Amino acid sequence: MTKILFVCHGNICRSPMAEFVMKKLVAEAGRGDDFYIESAAVSAEELGNPVYPPARRKLAEHGISCSGKTARQIRRADYDGFDIIVGMDGSNMRGMRRIFGGDPDGKLHLMLDFAGRSGCDVADPWYTGDFEATWRDVLDGCRGLLGRCCK
Numbered sequence: 001m002t003k004i005l006f007v008c009h010g011n012i013c014r015s016p017m018a019e020f021v022m023k024k025l026v027a028e029a030g031r032g033d034d035f036y037i038e039s040a041a042v043s044a045e046e047l048g049n050p051v052y053p054p055a056r057r058k059l060a061e062h063g064i065s066c067s068g069k070t071a072r073q074i075r076r077a078d079y080d081g082f083d084i085i086v087g088m089d090g091s092n093m094r095g096m097r098r099i100f101g102g103d104p105d106g107k108l109h110l111m112l113d114f115a116g117r118s119g120c121d122v123a124d125p126w127y128t129g130d131f132e133a134t135w136r137d138v139l140d141g142c143r144g145l146l147g148r149c150c151k
Contacts, residue, residue, distance in 0.1 A: 002149055003036045005082040006111075007092050011041035011071035012052040014088040014122050014134055018111065020059055020066045022142045029146065039069075040078065042095030046071040058131040074099055079107065086111050086145065089121035112137060114144030 004022065008015035019039035026035045041047075050056075051066045059066055078085070079100040085107050087093040096108055112120040115137070122141065123133040 001034060001036055002084065003082045004038075004145070004149075005074070005078055005085045006037075006039040006088070007042060007074055007085060007096055008039070008088040008122075009041060009043050009092060009095075009124075010046035010049075010126070011039055011073075012046045012049055013055045013125050013131075014138065015039035015041070016051045016066055016069050016071075017055055017059060017134060017138045018086065018088070018122075018142060019069070020064050021062075021138050022145065024062075024064050025142055025146050035149070038082075040072050040074040042074060042092055042099065044073050047073060052126075054125065054129075054131050055134075058135050062135075076100060079105075083107065084109060084145070084149075086114075086141070089124065090119075111141040111145075114142075114148060115140035116144065 006015040006018035016039045019037055022037050026032050049071045051069050086109050087096055088111050111122050122137040125131045125134045
């Protein structure tokens with residue numbers, strides 16, 4: 001089983017979108033039992049809060065529910081518990097390296113690297129309000145990641 005953790009700043013927009021998009025993609029590929037997928041935050045600001053309403057609506061537009069998801073912060077133990085850990089932007093990557101104490105096993109990846117857009121950040125709708133751009137980035141990254149995992 002491949003264990004994937006998606007990470008953003010607060011775990012209320014981008015990373016839960018990625019979590020639930022990826023869950024849908026693996027289910028559609030008939031591979032749902034081959035993956036364990038979660039999301040988390042580098043910060044403690046939103047702990048316990050549900051997915052941000054505009055992010056929930058964007059997922060719902062595509063027939064995806066994120067019901068019951070609440071924000072949680074990454075823990076040092078997550079590094080050992082997941083095979084692939086995906087940050088949404090450079091700031092998330094720095095936060096993960098700080099919390100995990102580095103990346104000795106090469107598990108940390110930037111989301112859009114999987115979409116062939118190396119070094120690019122997933123659009124942050126918290127600041128832009130553009131959930132469509134975030135949707136496209138997340139979908140591209142998840143499709144690329146699934147392609148990598150299903151080789």
